[in-house]
Amino acid sequence: MTAVHSYQRGSAHSPGTNGKSEQGVIVMEACPMTALGMRNILAQSCTQSENIKHVNNLAAIPNLMRSQPTSLLIMELCGESESVLDGLRLISMCLEHWPSTAIVVCTALDDPRVLQLLTVSGVKGLVLKQEPAIALAQCVQQVLAGRRSYSHKVRQLLVNQSIGGKALTARELDVLAYLFSGKSVTAAALMMHRDVRTVSTHKRNAMLKLGFHNDGELFLQGKWMAKTGPVFAN
Structure with missing residues (x-):
């Protein structure tokens, strides 16, 4: 079992000395070049683009979430030596302990079953890496505006999906x-x-x-x- 299984409960964020909390963005992506591309997209579409933290595995996310309020988490479903199941568990944990953080999954995995599972898991946005960069930019903008956003390709793949409407516990x-x-x-x-x-x-x-x-x-x-x-x- 990977480090995801040893995650501890997150604590509530506390404001800084000035009484305000600075909102940040986390990008979890194993490929440095892909992560750089995401940062460039965020610089144009995210108001918190100056406070972006990049990690290359799921196990690093909880500590960052505990240390600083995070408005947006953009993540692949797994990092090196981590499984897709680890990603699903991390999403469940973040939704439980940091419900105000919007989660956008940007993944290369296009199996309709996992995409359908993500739509019922509580993530706010879902986009495929195979799509043009503008798809992620639009997704982020809509999510930050308080809306759910699934890319065009994701919606196409989900047309004929009819698995259960509940997330895995x-x-x-x-x-x-x-x-x-x-x-x-x-x-x-x-x-x-x-x-x-x-x-x-x-x-x-x-x-x-x-x-x-x-x-x-x-x-x-x-x-x-x-x-x-x-x-x-x-």
């Missing part, structure tokens, strides 16, 4: 992470200190939300969940 994500790392339900139950029947229920509920009917579908069609960065889209 933290426990369900934990179970899936163990399963995709090669552990059995029994082994996952032992490592989670949970009853096997409880873990089986988490697995079944996760499969229903994802639209999978059996283990074969889960591990064949759901293999995107085990993909790791920064070259997971290849």
Whole structure:
């Protein structure tokens, strides 16, 4: 399991000595060139562009969120040696502890199932890296204006998607992470200190939300969940 599983609870942001909190922007992107391109886009579309922090993995995000109020988080779903499931868990954590931070996912992963899952997870914006730079700029502008924004390509890919309308819970994500790392339900139950029947229920509920009917579908069609960065889209 990666460092994402050891994240601690975030604390509420406190204002500075002058009573005001300076809002920042975090860009989580493993590729330096892509991150630079994102910064250039933000410089033209984001009012907080002078206070942008760049990190190359998910594990670095919580400490930054705790240290400074953040208005916008733009993130890929995983960094080096991190999985897509880690990204989903990080999103869940941020929404719980920093609900005022708008999350925009800019990803190379275009599997309709993960895109649909992101739309119900609570992220404010969703855009694909394969799209023109203007797609991210427009997404950021709309999100900062208080609206949800899904790019044209994302909307096209979601047209025929009909999986469940609920996000995966933290426990369900934990179970899936163990399963995709090669552990059995029994082994996952032992490592989670949970009853096997409880873990089986988490697995079944996760499969229903994802639209999978059996283990074969889960591990064949759901293999995107085990993909790791920064070259997971290849």
